[in-house]
Amino acid sequence: MAQIQLENLAHSYLVNPTKPWQWALKPMNMTWRQGGAYALLGPSGCGKTTLLNVISGLVTPSHGRILFDGRDVSRIPTEARNIAQVFQFPVVYDTMTVADNLAFPLQNRGVSKDIVAARVSQVGHMLGLEPIMNRRARGLTADLKQKVSLGRGLVRSDVGAILFDEPLTVIDPHLKWQLRAQIRRVHAETDVTMIYVTHDQTEALTFADSVVVMYQGEVVQIGTPQELFDRPAHTFVGYFIGSPGMNVLPARIEGDRAHIGSHVLQLTKGIAATPPDAKVEIGIRPEYLRVERSGPGLPVRVRRVDDIGRIKIVHCELDGLPIAAVAGEDAEIPADHVVLVPEPSQIHVYCNSHRVE
């Protein structure tokens, strides 16, 4: 059981990082609650895997500390941490049977035979591996191999957290759901902290209670799927979560009014003055833009309408800037000019990409 705290944690693969891009992980403080199911979401190269490897100890962070239940483990080697990790490509010990694979981490730690046998059969049962316990791991399918490597983590009674590094990448699509559901079920049964790295938002949102979004080595938001959708703390979150992503438009803020070019939008409340050289933008999700034929709002030109069944995605242009809106499946969309009416409470203001209240 473990609560994992990161204190001023940062990592660079260079000795003396000076520029922002030289940090694989920018300084961060956060706490992973004991027993939580977290998803670590972000595009390729954003530092997800580095963060995971820092937590598991495969990478020693260049700055800051990691605490497991208050104990500093920053310099403790992987095998001495109560952590297990499941990798993108299933790792099994080919020449050993499934049962021996599961027993391996315990045998290496000198656990007595009876306990090993009991734990192995318990975990085998939990993961539904019983019919293949005596088969060699070499010939198993990718999803079974992935279960075996998950099992090697679960079998240790001291494991407080299991880290998953895009574990479903090589699994057949129809088995992905099944395996993910099984991981969820194991989480419910065992109360182990789980951190699940993925770049697939559906996977993240269906797996986790809490989604941690990373962008360019920085944690930009931690929240429930609903929070990420309704109050994206960073323009990247708005863009990455939701399909289509949030519309982000350059703007100028004066009190409770936002100026986009020559157009003005009314905000629900005033925004404190932004620094003069800051990049100011507003973000509106396509779901909160109503398509009207005329009236007050943003007059736009319709470029394309994608009918994806339940909804229509209307791609428009506002003074040359792309902007998308979502309309119902029965909505009649005029061919050229429409007005997009935003929901005032859902207009977010971003200063240098971070949300301001």
Added chain:
Amino acid sequence: MQKSIDNRAWFLVAPVFMLVAFNAILPLMTVVNYSFQDTFSNNQFFWNGAQWYVELLDPRSELGERFYGSLGRSLAFSAIILAIEVPLGMMVALAMPKRGAALAVCLMMMALPLLLPWNVVGIIWQLFARDNIGLFGWTVNAIGIPFNYTNSAISSWVVIVLMDVWHWTSLIALLCFAGLRAIPDAYYQAAKIDGASRMLVFLRIELPKLQRVLTIGILLRFMDSFMIYTEPFIVTGGGPGNYTTMLSINLVKIALGQFDLGKAGAMSIVYTLITLSVCWVFYTIITMREEKEGAA
């Protein structure tokens, strides 16, 4: 699709057939031809039936004694060099630097012996191991161990085995190195998390993953060492006595030294059959393993 039958298509395989015929089948048939005949001189040949084979495979005859003796030496030589080169090559591969300039230097140094012609290797060791002017031979004698490959069976074997190890261990090492490089990092990371010792990492991860390259490496080294001719011929000439007369040296002695074409022919055929059957065993092992992996 309906396939039309046209026997003229045979002409299309004719060039390949001719090529194989001229460089493999015809020479082999010549040897087969000799192995069933006897000759005295003047290109006069007499039908001898299977008599050469009977003599060759009878350990009590003079020819049989020589055949079994040299076959035993060839097999022993292959076994010894495999027993040294395979573990040594694996150790070298494990100890090699993983990247950078050190790796480039290492690869080049290891490739060097592989590039030398066999007779050059033979001459190098012929000189290197001499007890009077060779650095190696002189040093061994100087520290009090009598060493002279021209009159001691043990010394001569030490030289030819050392020479082969020097010449070919790199091959196994390079194959293993390539095999090791193909193992994803995740395996090592998982082993760390599972708390496996270095020994277990080797036994449970590296060795199983090296199986395939090792099979090929062992096959190559077996065939090559079983057919070895040039190096022992140059260093020891098969001596002292017959102690380093391998099958190939014996064959040349009979065929070109004594001009016993019939005996040499019979021996060549048996030699070829042994080589082929060992190849077949290895091939079967490799394909069976691949089928097992493919089916699973």
